[in-house]
Amino acid sequence: MNLDVRTTDLRALNSLTKYPSIPTYHELDPKNGGLLDTAVPFTGPVLATEKVDGTNSRIIQLPGGDYLLGSREELLYARGDLIGNPSQGIVENLKPLAEALPPVTGDLIRVLYLELYGGKIGGHAKQYSTRGAIGWRLFDAALISGYAGLLAAPPQEISAWRESGGQPWADEDALHAIAAEAGVELTPRLFTLDAAELPTDLEKMQALLTDRLPATLVALDESGGLAAEGIVFRTPDRAVIAKARFQDYARTFKRRNR
Incomplete structure (x- = not known):
């Protein structure tokens, strides 16, 4: 099945594929x-x-071979466009x-979320x-089937579906497979521990x-300051x-120690 960009409600598609808010x-x-x-x-x-600090970017792959590029909030480019929105260099890079x-197989929308x-x-x-180098890392992917009904839903319903965890996410194994197929690197995997070992104390x-994480693992050259986010x-x-x-904890303790 093909999903034609020209006849698709792009506002609905944008909402459907936005990256949801992640809690602290x-x-x-x-x-x-x-x-x-x-x-x-x-x-x-x-x-x-590692949480990489850049701009949240999307590659939205549609059934039939079309794709769109987007920032976190808006769509910036569709395959075949003569002009793309230059916002933050997402389209260019x-x-x-x-x-x-490779195009998606099956009747689904695949969204790759990358930090540029x-x-x-x-x-x-x-x-x-400090030399202007730019990179990107894949940090998530959504595989959305049954999208026809969602695209026809009212905007507030799509937003509620997204923010309540409705998007079907690739698990860790699938994410590694997607990264390998796409030829992109994932955000660095640091360690795995049992939830009981995860501190709840600030x-x-x-x-x-x-x-x-004493220093970032995604430095683009040796000139950077190397602090991780x-x-x-x-x-x-x-x-x-x-x-x-880091900044949230530093800010919290600075306020408490005043």
């Missing part, structure tokens, strides 16, 4: 942005990966990759390179970050996911 491992206080003592509950094995990808980083992308860019989590924790089936950023 320790809950954020809505009053001041500091961290609270409440932590996301995990069970079983927990995989830790990821179009060659999208063109080289370095250059002048984000406040952390100089930690990866100080101990800050210590874990410092101990397990943080760690993403996930179950191998991606049913539970949360992020822990």
Whole structure:
């Protein structure tokens, strides 16, 4: 089956394939942005990966061979367009990759979520390179079947479906297979531990970050500052996911020690 970009509701497709909000491992206080003592509950094995600080990018592969490129919030380019939105260099850098990808098989939409980083992308860019180098890492993929009904749903229904975990995610094994097929690297896999070993104490989590990720593993050359942004924790089936950023813990303790 083909899905024709020209006859598809692009607002619905955009909403369907946006990357959802990922909670912080320790809950954020809505009053001041500091961290609270409440932590996301995990069970079983927990995989830790480096959180790369760049711009969230999408390659949306449609049945029939068409594809679109997007930022986290908007679609920027569709296969065959003469002009693409230059926002943050997503189209310029990821179009060659999208063109080289093998088409999806079966009646599904496949979305590859990549962090495009370095250059002048984000406040952390100089930690990866001060020479303008740009790179990308795959951090997630969604495999959406039964999309016809979803594309016909009201916008608020699609958004609610997405933010409540409706998107069907590739598990860890499938993500490795997708990365190998696409010829892209995943965000670094750091370690796996049992959920019982995952600290729920703020100080101990800050210590874990410092101990397990003293420097970024995705530097683009030797010129960068090498500071890492943080760690993403996930179950191998991606049913539970949360992020822990160095800056959130530093900000929290600075406020508490005033």
